[in-house]
Amino acid sequence: MTNRVWPWLVLGAVALGPARGSAQAPPPRKLTLRQAEELAAKNHPQVSAAFLTALAANQVTIETRSAFFPTVFGSLTGAAAAKDSRITAGLLNNPSIFNRFAGGFAINQLVTDFGRTSNLTENARLRAQAEEQTAQATRAQILLQADRAYFAVLRAQSVLTVAQQTVSARQLVADQVTALAQSKLKSDLDVSFARVNLSEARLLLIDAQNEIRAAFAQLTAALGFQDEQTYELAEEPMPGSPPASLADLVAQGLRDRPELASSRLSRDAAQRFAAAERDLARPTISAIGVAGGSPAHDSLITDHYSAAGVNVNIPIFNGRLFTARRTEAELRAQAQEQQVRDLENAIARDIRVAWLNANTAYQRLSVTDELLQQATLAQDLAQARYDLGLGSIVELSQAQLNKTSAQIASAEAKYDYQIQRSVLSYQIGALH
Numbered sequence: 001m002t003n004r005v006w007p008w009l010v011l012g013a014v015a016l017g018p019a020r021g022s023a024q025a026p027p028p029r030k031l032t033l034r035q036a037e038e039l040a041a042k043n044h045p046q047v048s049a050a051f052l053t054a055l056a057a058n059q060v061t062i063e064t065r066s067a068f069f070p071t072v073f074g075s076l077t078g079a080a081a082a083k084d085s086r087i088t089a090g091l092l093n094n095p096s097i098f099n100r101f102a103g104g105f106a107i108n109q110l111v112t113d114f115g116r117t118s119n120l121t122e123n124a125r126l127r128a129q130a131e132e133q134t135a136q137a138t139r140a141q142i143l144l145q146a147d148r149a150y151f152a153v154l155r156a157q158s159v160l161t162v163a164q165q166t167v168s169a170r171q172l173v174a175d176q177v178t179a180l181a182q183s184k185l186k187s188d189l190d191v192s193f194a195r196v197n198l199s200e201a202r203l204l205l206i207d208a209q210n211e212i213r214a215a216f217a218q219l220t221a222a223l224g225f226q227d228e229q230t231y232e233l234a235e236e237p238m239p240g241s242p243p244a245s246l247a248d249l250v251a252q253g254l255r256d257r258p259e260l261a262s263s264r265l266s267r268d269a270a271q272r273f274a275a276a277e278r279d280l281a282r283p284t285i286s287a288i289g290v291a292g293g294s295p296a297h298d299s300l301i302t303d304h305y306s307a308a309g310v311n312v313n314i315p316i317f318n319g320r321l322f323t324a325r326r327t328e329a330e331l332r333a334q335a336q337e338q339q340v341r342d343l344e345n346a347i348a349r350d351i352r353v354a355w356l357n358a359n360t361a362y363q364r365l366s367v368t369d370e371l372l373q374q375a376t377l378a379q380d381l382a383q384a385r386y387d388l389g390l391g392s393i394v395e396l397s398q399a400q401l402n403k404t405s406a407q408i409a410s411a412e413a414k415y416d417y418q419i420q421r422s423v424l425s426y427q428i429g430a431l432h
Contacts, residue, residue, distance in 0.1 A: 031231040033150055036223065040146035043224035047142050050135035057128040064124040067117045070109040075292070077102050098301050104292015111287055111310070116279035119272045126269035133262035140258060140431050142222070147422035147431075149219035151415040153233055156212040158411035163205040166404050170198045173400075177393070193393040197400055204404070238414070239421045242358040246351075249428050253351045254344060256429030263343050267336040274329035280322040284313045347427070354424040361417035368410040375399075375406035 031039075041047055081097035088095060110117065174194040180186040220229045243249055254260060291306040315322060382399035385391030425431040 028230045028232040030234065032234045033147065033236050036146050036150050036219075037143050040142050040223050041139055044142045044222070045224060047135070047139050047224075050131075050138035054128065054131040054135045057124075057131040061121065061124040061128050064117070065121045067110055068121075070107050072105060072107050074105050075103065098298035100294050100297040100301055102292055102294035102297065102305075104290060104305065106288065106290045109287045111285040113284045114279055114282040116276050116282070116284075119276035119279060123269045123272040123276060126265050126272060130262040130265035130269065133258040133265060136258040136432065137262060140426055140429070143431050144422060144426040145222040146219070148419055149215065149222040150233060151236075151419045151422070153212065153215040153219050153231075154235065155412055155415035156208065156215040157233075158415070159408055160205075160208040160212050162404065162407040162411060163201065163208040166201040166400075166407075167198070167205050170194070170201045170400065173396075174198045190393040193397050197397050200401075201404070236418060239418065241362055242355060242421070242424065246355050249355060249424075250348050250351050252430070253347050253428040257347055257427075258429065260340070260343055260347055263336075263340045267333065267340050270329070270333035270336040274326065274333045277322070277326040277329040280325060281315055283315075286311050286313075351424075351427045354420070354427040358417070358420040358424045361413065361420040364409075364413045365417055368406070368413040372403075372406040372410045375403040379403045 078101040079097060080099050085097050086095040087093065087097065174191075174197070177186050177190050177194040181188060181191045216230060217228065219231070220227070223229065287308070287310050289306075289308040291304075293304045294301055295303075297303075379396075379399040379402070382391055382396045386393065386396045422431065
């Protein structure tokens with residue numbers, strides 16, 4: 001192969017390399033807000049953990065309710081003893097020991113404990129329902145995180161577009177001023193101001209590029225992924241004005257917020273547990289039955305045996321243990337009641353704040369649009385005055401800065417309002 005061929009092969013490899021890499025890179029996945037919410041609810045580990053905890057709490061109800069059903073177990077017993085052996089030391093028991101091998105069954109059945117098991121079962125059921133509401137609350141929190149991250153990405157993309165347009169516009173002005181300065185039609189001071197403005201625009205572009213990467217990182221985490229993900233996000237239609245009736249929103253939040261429902265269920269569960277602890281002072285009645293046979297045994301033992309009995313336990317004295325347990329449970333139930341009240345107050349406050357923020361963000365929409373119109377008009381006039389030699393570069397620079405700020409404020413106001421509406425939906429329990 002001649003030396004003339006090598007340069008062409010190298011150039012071909014360099015030219016084909018990026019093309020192949022770009023062909024292999026998959027395009028960004030398209031994603032709507034609804035799809036993002038569904039993906040977050042399905043994939044986020046906090047949601048999965050919360051629902052698994054709720055499922056585990058349901059098993060506690062079954063565990064507690066099992067006391068209503070009979071307990072059956074089998075036994076196999078073999079014993080060998082010296083002739084005429086008797087147990088003469090230790091606890092009080094039957095001292096006789098007989099040679100035997102036997103098997104049988106025993107059945108234990110609670111007859112009544114005067115409501116204690118019923119209250120414990122209801123306590124477990126209410127706590128399981130509270131865990132289910134906690135899981136729904138966790139899901140709503142993750143959906144809110146996904147909404148915030150989604151609109152944050154759109155906002156960052158909008159600011160990035162403004163930054164790119166600003167760099168292009170100021171680059172054009174800088175080039176024009178430089179050319180005029182070379183022709184002795186503008187001063188070097190004008191060139192310096194134009195380049196300062198261009199540098200500021202480039203700094204804005206760098207910040208915008210970093211912001212969009214950070215926003216995608218937040219969205220990736222909100223969707224439950226570890227590796228960085230990039231999406232092509234769809235624009236969402238702008239919601240209307242916030243609801244006018246704040247009282248209705250507060251009432252809806254106090255009715256529909258899953259955190260409050262969970263707290264109320266926990267309060268009811270605490271009350272049922274307090275009732276169960278009061279029932280400790282009541283008797284417990286249970287029945288037991290046994291039956292079996294002895295294929296090999298001493299001559300004093302029959303081939304088969306069976307017996308049944310009823311046992312009544314009446315608590316008399318235990319160092320005020322039951323009294324202390326009952327008092328503790330009642331105090332904890334009262335504390336849970338106060339926690340419900342505190343959460344109601346906090347939810348009402350959060351709804352009012354979210355409603356005010358949503359109204360403020362909605363009002364900013366029209367104001368920022370008007371600001372952008374005026375800033376655009378001011379820049380056009382400043383540019384015309386500067387081109388005619390009637391205005392200074394300082395006047396033009398200030399007009400450019402005002403327009404850029406107005407563009408960013410207008411872009412951010414749109415998505416800030418959508419974020420505030422999502423926050424308001426979450427606060428009233430409508431985000432699910």
